[in-house]
Amino acid sequence: MNKQPLSFKDFETDQEVRWCPGCGDYAILKAVQMTLANIGSTPENTVFVSGIGCSSRFPYYVETYGFHTIHGRAPAVATGVKLANPKLDVWLVTGDGDGLSIGGNHMLHVLRRNVNMQIMLFNNEIYGLTKGQYSPTSKQGTKSPSTPFGSVDLPLNPCSFAIGAGARFVARGIDTALKALPHTLERARDHIGASFIEIYQNCIVYNDKTFEHFTLKKQAANTQIHVEHGQAMIFGTDKDKGLHFDKENFALEVVIIGENGITEADILIHDETNKLMAQMLVELTAPDFPVVCGVIYCNPTQSYDDAVHEQMNKAKKGKKPDFNALLRQGRTWTVE
Amino acid sequence: MNVQTDAQDFEELDSVCVRFAGDSGDGMQLTGNQFSVVTALEGSDFATFPDFPAEIRAPVGTTFGVSAFQINFGSVEISTAGDEPDVLVAMNPAALKVSLSGLRKGGLIVVDEGSFNERNLHKAGYSENPLENDSLSDFQVQKLDITKMTLEAVKETGLGKKDALRCKNMWTLGLVLWMFGRPRKPITDWLEQKFVKIPDVALANICALNAGHAYGETAEVSSNLHRYIVRKHTEEETGEYSTINGNQALAWGLVAGSELAEIDIMLGTYPITPASALLHTLSGLKEFGVMTFQAEDEIAAVCGAIGASFAGKLGITSSSGPGIALKTEAIGLAISTELPLVIVDVQRAGPSTGLPTKTEQSDLYQAVWGRNGDAPIVVLAASTPQDCFKVGIEAVRLAIKYMTPVMLLSDGYIGNASEPWKIPDINTFEKFPVQYCTDPKGFYPFKRDPKTLARVWAKPGTPELLHRIGGIEKDYDTGHISYDADNHQKMSNVRAAKIAGIANDIAKQTVELGNAGGKIAVVGWGSTRGSIHQAVRRARKEGIDASHVHIGNIWPLPPNLEEILNSFDKVIIAEMNMGQMNVLLRSQYLLDAYSLTKVTGQPFKISEILDCIRQQVGADK
Numbered sequence: 001m002n003k004q005p006l007s008f009k010d011f012e013t014d015q016e017v018r019w020c021p022g023c024g025d026y027a028i029l030k031a032v033q034m035t036l037a038n039i040g041s042t043p044e045n046t047v048f049v050s051g052i053g054c055s056s057r058f059p060y061y062v063e064t065y066g067f068h069t070i071h072g073r074a075p076a077v078a079t080g081v082k083l084a085n086p087k088l089d090v091w092l093v094t095g096d097g098d099g100l101s102i103g104g105n106h107m108l109h110v111l112r113r114n115v116n117m118q119i120m121l122f123n124n125e126i127y128g129l130t131k132g133q134y135s136p137t138s139k140q141g142t143k144s145p146s147t148p149f150g151s152v153d154l155p156l157n158p159c160s161f162a163i164g165a166g167a168r169f170v171a172r173g174i175d176t177a178l179k180a181l182p183h184t185l186e187r188a189r190d191h192i193g194a195s196f197i198e199i200y201q202n203c204i205v206y207n208d209k210t211f212e213h214f215t216l217k218k219q220a221a222n223t224q225i226h227v228e229h230g231q232a233m234i235f236g237t238d239k240d241k242g243l244h245f246d247k248e249n250f251a252l253e254v255v256i257i258g259e260n261g262i263t264e265a266d267i268l269i270h271d272e273t274n275k276l277m278a279q280m281l282v283e284l285t286a287p288d289f290p291v292v293c294g295v296i297y298c299n300p301t302q303s304y305d306d307a308v309h310e311q312m313n314k315a316k317k318g319k320k321p322d323f324n325a326l327l328r329q330g331r332t333w334t335v336e
Numbered sequence: 337m338n339v340q341t342d343a344q345d346f347e348e349l350d351s352v353c354v355r356f357a358g359d360s361g362d363g364m365q366l367t368g369n370q371f372s373v374v375t376a377l378e379g380s381d382f383a384t385f386p387d388f389p390a391e392i393r394a395p396v397g398t399t400f401g402v403s404a405f406q407i408n409f410g411s412v413e414i415s416t417a418g419d420e421p422d423v424l425v426a427m428n429p430a431a432l433k434v435s436l437s438g439l440r441k442g443g444l445i446v447v448d449e450g451s452f453n454e455r456n457l458h459k460a461g462y463s464e465n466p467l468e469n470d471s472l473s474d475f476q477v478q479k480l481d482i483t484k485m486t487l488e489a490v491k492e493t494g495l496g497k498k499d500a501l502r503c504k505n506m507w508t509l510g511l512v513l514w515m516f517g518r519p520r521k522p523i524t525d526w527l528e529q530k531f532v533k534i535p536d537v538a539l540a541n542i543c544a545l546n547a548g549h550a551y552g553e554t555a556e557v558s559s560n561l562h563r564y565i566v567r568k569h570t571e572e573e574t575g576e577y578s579t580i581n582g583n584q585a586l587a588w589g590l591v592a593g594s595e596l597a598e599i600d601i602m603l604g605t606y607p608i609t610p611a612s613a614l615l616h617t618l619s620g621l622k623e624f625g626v627m628t629f630q631a632e633d634e635i636a637a638v639c640g641a642i643g644a645s646f647a648g649k650l651g652i653t654s655s656s657g658p659g660i661a662l663k664t665e666a667i668g669l670a671i672s673t674e675l676p677l678v679i680v681d682v683q684r685a686g687p688s689t690g691l692p693t694k695t696e697q698s699d700l701y702q703a704v705w706g707r708n709g710d711a712p713i714v715v716l717a718a719s720t721p722q723d724c725f726k727v728g729i730e731a732v733r734l735a736i737k738y739m740t741p742v743m744l745l746s747d748g749y750i751g752n753a754s755e756p757w758k759i760p761d762i763n764t765f766e767k768f769p770v771q772y773c774t775d776p777k778g779f780y781p782f783k784r785d786p787k788t789l790a791r792v793w794a795k796p797g798t799p800e801l802l803h804r805i806g807g808i809e810k811d812y813d814t815g816h817i818s819y820d821a822d823n824h825q826k827m828s829n830v831r832a833a834k835i836a837g838i839a840n841d842i843a844k845q846t847v848e849l850g851n852a853g854g855k856i857a858v859v860g861w862g863s864t865r866g867s868i869h870q871a872v873r874r875a876r877k878e879g880i881d882a883s884h885v886h887i888g889n890i891w892p893l894p895p896n897l898e899e900i901l902n903s904f905d906k907v908i909i910a911e912m913n914m915g916q917m918n919v920l921l922r923s924q925y926l927l928d929a930y931s932l933t934k935v936t937g938q939p940f941k942i943s944e945i946l947d948c949i950r951q952q953v954g955a956d957k
Contacts, residue, residue, distance in 0.1 A: 013804070015816065044799045049643070059804050060817065065796035067646055068806025069639065070669050076604075076636035080643020080651065081796070083629060084602055088647065088796050106639075109632040308627065315622035323595050323624065323762045327588060331522070332578040332759065333377050 005040065008033035013063045019054060024175030024201035028122065029061055031173075031181040032091075036062075038182060039189055046089045049078040051098035054129050055122035055201070058093040072103025075110035075119070079304075082115055086305045089189070090117035096137040097127045100156055104136075111165040114193040116303040118185070121158055121196065122175075124203035125210050132206035139210075159282035162196040163275065163297060169195040170278060170297040174215055175202060180226055180293065187295050193303045214286035225290040227281065229298070232267040235290050242267035243281075243290075252280050254289060272298045346517060346565035351410025353418030354512065356505075357435045358427030360393050360403045363505040368405025369754075370509060370526065374518045375409045376579045376756055379568035382409035383866060385417030385939065386752045390609065390692045397459035402434045411567040415720075415866035417753065419941040423515075425508055427451060427482070429460035436472075444476045444560060446511070448504065450483030478560040480551070482507055489547030490540040499537065503544035510548025516564055520545060573758055580757035582721040582750035583613035586680065589728020590652060591624050592762055596729065597736050598769045600625035602649045604640030606633055606659060609692040610748040611682035614654045634662035638679070642666060645675040646805075648772065648795030650732065654680035656748075657699045658689065664707055667741050671711045671831065673805045674782070674791045676735035676742075683747040685937050694937025695749035697862050698913035703743045704891050704920065710828050712835040714742040715891035719865035721750050722757045727888065730842075733768050738838055739790040745890065747912075749939050750863040776800035781815035788841075789834035838892050845894035850876060850883025853903035856953050859929070860910050861887040861917055864940055868910055871945035882949050887917070898925045906952050908932050910945055 011033040019025045036046065046064035050056035052071035059066025065088075069077045078092045092110075099107050099121045110119065126144070127133040133146040137158060141150040162170045169191040173181040181199070188195035200211045214223035225235040225243070233243040234257070244255040245268050255262045271277055278297035284290065354371070358364040365386055375382050385406040394401030408418030420440040426432035428451040439445070452467055466472055467479055486507040490500045506527075513520055524542050531538035552561060594601045603626065605615050619628040627649070631637035634655055641651030653663060660681045670677040683699045685691035703715045714734050718727040724746055731742045773779065773792035781803040782791045794801040803815060811818035812826050848865075849872050850857075860868045868884050875882040885900060887893070901907055901921070907929040909918045918931040932948045934940055949955075 043802055045797055047647075047796045048804075059806070063802060065802055066804035066806075067643070067673075068804065068808065069642075070665055070807055073635060073639040073666060076631060076639035077643035077646070079631075079636075080602065080604060080629070080640035080645075081647045082643075083627060083640070084644035084647035084649040085795075085797060105632055106636055109636065308629075312622045312625075312627060316625075319623045321623045321625075323592065326591075326621070326624070327759045327762075328576065328578070330578060331373055331377065332576050333379070334576050335379065335572045335574050335758075 006037050006043075008037045011036045011043065011063045013061055015060050017061050018057065020205050022204040023054070024124065024203070025055060025058070025122065027175045027178060028120070028181070028199055028201060029058065031178055032062065032120075032185065035182040035185040035189070036064075039186055041089060045087060046091070047081055048091045048093060049074050049081060050093040051103055052129070053095040053098045053127075054203075055093050055095040056098060072098055072101070073106060074098070075103065075106035078117055079110055079113070079115050082117055082305045083308060086116070086309055092117055092119040094119065094121050095128075096121065096123045096125060096135045096158065100158060100161065101136045107161070108165045111162055111167040111194050111196060113304040114166070114168055114301060116192050116194070116305050118188045118195045119197065121198050122201040123158055123198050124201045124207055125155070126203050126207035128203050128206055144206075157282060158198045159196070159296065160279065162198075163279055163282065167196045167297070168193045168299050168301055169295070170282065171195070171197045171295045172282070172291075172293045173197060173199045174211070174224075174293060175199055176215065177293070184294060187298070191298055191300060192306070193300055214291045223286050223290055225292050226294040227270040227272075227292055227296060228294065229270055229272040231270055232264060233270050234264070234267055241290075244268060252284065252289070272296065275299065346563045348565045348567070349410075350412045350566075351408060351414060352423065352516075352564060352566055353406065353408040353421045354423040354425070355404055355406045355421035355435055355438070356425045356508070357402055357404040357431035358505070359396055359431070360389060360391065360401045361396065362403070362427045363502065364403045364405050364427070367505040367509050368407060370523050371512060372407055372579060372754060373526075374513065374522050375407065376577070377522055378518060379572070380409045380411060380566050381414040381569035381572065381756060382407055383414050383417045384754045385749065387938075388693055397428060397430055397456045399430045399434050399460055402431050404431070404435060409566055411569050413569065413571060415869050416942060417939070419943050425512065427504065427508070429456045429462055429466070432466065433460045433462065439475060441474050442476070444478065445472065446478045446480065446508070448482035449479040450481040476560045485547060485551065486544050489543050493536055493540040493543060495536060495540045500540065503541050506541045506544040507548035510545040511552050514549045514552030514563070515561065516566060520549060572756070575758045577756050577758055579754045580721050580725075581752055581754040582718065582724040582746055583611070583682065583752070584617055585721050585757070586718065586724035586728050586744070586746060587614050587617035589725035590678065590732060591618070591621055591626060592725065592765065593729040593732025594625070594650060595762060596765055596767045597650070597732055598767070599650050599736065600627065601652050602627045602629065602641060602644035603652045603654065604629045604631050604637040604644070605654045606631055606637045608634075608656045608659045610684055610751045611654045611656050611659070611680065613751065614680060614682070634659040635666060638663040638666040638677075641677060642670050642675060645670070645677055646673070646796070648793070648797070650676055650678070650736065652678040652680070654682070656682050656684045657686045657702065660699060660702060661706075667713070668707050668709060668711050669807045670741045671707070671713060672807045672809075674739045676739055676793075678731045678735050679741055679743045681743060681745050682751045683745060685935065691937045693748065695747045695863065695939060696912050696935055696937065697745075697747055697864070698916065698935065699745065700890065700913065700916035700920065703745055710832065712832050713891070714738070714740055714835060714838055715745065716742060717745040717862040717888055717890050718750060719862055719886055719888060721753055721755050723888075724750065725760070729765065734838060734841075736770050737768065737790060737841075738788055738834060739793060740835065745862060747863050772798070773801065774798055780813070781805055782810055782812070784830070789830060789837060836892050839895045842889045842892075842894060845885065845887070845897040845900055847900065848884040848886050849873060851881070852883070852900055854883055855881035855904065856906040856908065856949060857883045857885050857901065857904040858908045858910055858945060858949060859885045859887065859901065859917070859921070861890060862911075864910055864912060867940040867942050867945055870942040871949060874942065874946050875949045878955070880949060880953055880955055882953075893924060901925060901927055906930065908948055908952055910940060910948070912940065
């Protein structure tokens with residue numbers, strides 16, 4: 001019984017990791033393995049489910065149960081896993097193409113149903129495994145093998161989509177933020193219901209540096225804000241900037257504490273249960289605004305799997321299932 | 337008052353076929369079902385054929401809004417819903433127009449002449465009233481103003497005209513019950529129970545039923561209305577019976593399979609005609625550990641089922657042809673990961689949306705061959721409503737034992753049709769308890785049973801059996817992903833061998849009727865069983881050496897089938913598609929058969945098959 005607590009190394013498999021050198025996926029894998037160790041996960045009760053794409057190779061590298069499924073359908077497979085055995089801790093790994101293009105419908109419904117699992121969407125704004133075509137999160141004008149003149153369609157904001165779909169937990173992280181990401185993932189695991197985490201992930205081969213304008217370490221303090229429930233949304237190297245709610249325009253604005261009579265009291269306090277606030281926060285983009293990371297929205301309600309089992313148990317209660325009696329219900333007659 | 341109670345007033349018939357036809361809103365399905373219940377309780381054998389449009393409420397009075405219910409019943413063995421109705425009940429001109437061509441010459445037509453007004457005649461496309469010219473001279477016609485008589489019958493209940501008119505079907509049913517000397521009590525009991533909260537409606541329906549019955553007994557009986565007697569079917573085995581349709585039997589068969597396997601089932605599905613009834617039934621059986629998941633689409637439905645199988649339950653998914661097409665990629669995943677999965681395809685006429693409420697057997701290619709890669713699965717076909725129960729159990733058994741998807745083919749005809757069913761005792765079936773792997777010694781996820789070639793089933797939650805599976809090819813020896821060419825050949829071989837080997841674990845092919853070896857065999861599969869059976873029986877009475885071979889195991893085929901087929905001089909393959917089983921058998925056995933096909937959305941008539949038999953043996957000249 002007195003087992004040693006597991007370390008992140010215990011969640012490594014014997015499989016050779018096959019991502020490109022320098023891929024952001026390595027850092028995320030490490031963050032996830034650290035999280036699993038930190039929260040004391042039992043490997044046999046943990047399942048990683050993925051779709052298709054670079055990110056979806058993830059389950060092969062985590063020493064738990066794993067299911068590498070088909071393109072876009074991981075949310076549905078994971079729903080089946082969780083319904084069949086709600087004791088399992090289910091983690092879903094997907095990307096911007098897998099989760100929001102081919103699998104957009106399933107993503108919508110797994111969030112709407114609020115199936116208890118952690119959904120990590122690695123957003124690199126490009127199709128990696130199919131060799132560099134633009135994705136539904138690619139910025140307009142992205143030049144790729146399929147859009148040599150630049151993409152013309154407008155991109156999707158994953159966190160905005162998640163909130164719109166009815167997600168009760170929406171968070172954001174960055175691949176290289178090895179301190180912040182495990183904390184966010186722990187919060188996601190603690191949340192009972194579908195926990196959606198968008199992770200900005202750099203694709204070094206097909207879309208390198210696409211997030212650099214806000215992820216570069218030396219500028220990060222000014223270009224990112226890590227929100228905490230109940231804390232004022234202050235950021236900047238000198239902790240002098242903050243988000244202020246401009247009532248007249250029903251919008252958020254960046255203000256500087258000490259300028260134009262602004263004090264700390266004018267800075268908006270983050271309320272992670274406030275959906276409207278969350279909707280505004282996820283839409284903020286650099287360079288005009290800091291990119292919001294951390295747990296942006298968390299407002300739990302009963303999970304789908306829990307409700308399904310509650311109904312099952314209620315139906316079973318006090319009944320001794322008698323199959324022969326089932327077949328004989330209704331009008332029968334006897335031939336003698 | 338001339339009350340007729342003496343048996344001598346009845347003309348005795350071996351069997352009779354009645355068709356109720358009316359507007360979608362006229363309650364013809366309900367009328368037919370209730371008449372079937374009484375027929376069953378009185379002990380006659382029967383088969384039904386609900387024939388209804390895809391629209392829920394098509395425009396009133398139109399031909400495309402006609403909903404019909406046909407029942408064939410008799411004191412003799414009945415195995416089809418009848419080629420040609422002897423009695424047609426037509427509630428409006430459109431119903432008469434649509435159903436007339438199938439009616440037996442000399443048959444009886446009971447029409448509601450109250451509905452034969454100018455507007456309805458026009459909607460049905462009649463330029464003149466067929467009740468007033470000689471267009472129906474081949475038939476006996478009984479004109480009755482059912483509309484008026486129903487309104488009179490329910491007047492005292494105070495029901496509004498609209499609600500009162502909805503009792504027309506019960507008036508008609510009352511008359512038909514009188515015609516066949518059937519009791520009204522099962523219907524009145526049922527009405528009282530159904531409308532327990534609205535006693536006015538119950539009373540009005542009962543008044544209408546009684547009035548229709550009384551009309552037969554008391555009114556100035558014209559020469560066209562007679563009473564018939566169809567006695568009990570005495571060859572029926574003793575035991576307790578109920579009426580069952582194919583979708584109901586299939587739902588119960590799957591649950592029976594789960595009971596015998598001692599495993600809970602999870603149905604992932606998406607509503608589609610004509611398969612939705614499975615979901616409706618199974619969603620109410622939670623006490624038997626049945627979980628249902630109405631997914632966002634067909635793909636999510638099958639994927640949810642696959643996820644459940646991965647986690648240790650038995651995943652089941654159900655649909656019809658178009659939905660199965662959507663599930664195809666995921667079925668490939670279940671093949672590649674070798675997880676148990678039951679896929680129910682209640683076929684309908686295709687391609688694409690096709691004819692959603694009309695029956696066909698045209699998903700055979702899709703079931704056997706319709707996937708990317710070499711992707712063999714087990715394919716079973718149910719042939720009658722009650723056969724769905726047994727095939728449901730068999731599908732569960734094979735899926736679990738061989739860790740494979742099993743496609744179960746039913747169709748819209750047997751899904752909706754009902755027949756008497758000798759209720760089985762679950763305790764008489766052999767159990768086949770599921771065995772999960774728990775032993776870490778020498779474990780790898782694709783470790784195989786040397787006999788069945790099935791891989792082990794290690795479900796998440798089991799210590800020390802951690803593993804990862806997926807749709808990428810796996811190494812034969814370790815289960816890790818492998819892009820090795822020779823390994824892919826080896827894995828493809830073993831997947832094929834596993835399915836092929838199941839041929840030794842299924843029932844041997846039998847000859848249903850007639851001899852093994854002879855002049856001609858009619859080969860069928862699925863819901864054509866009844867028509868082929870009767871056609872071969874009649875051919876044999878005519879002295880033709882004909883036999884009936886009906887295939888239930890579509891893939892793999894029974895090992896002795898080839899020998900049986902080769903023992904006949906000639907083979908007819910009769911199926912409701914453009915010749916798919918013919919191609920399949922030719923591909924396997926180089927069989928040179930005559931392909932008899934039909935895709936009109938209607939089941940085969942006995943006469944169509946009988947004519948073909950006569951023609952093929954040269955007996956038609």
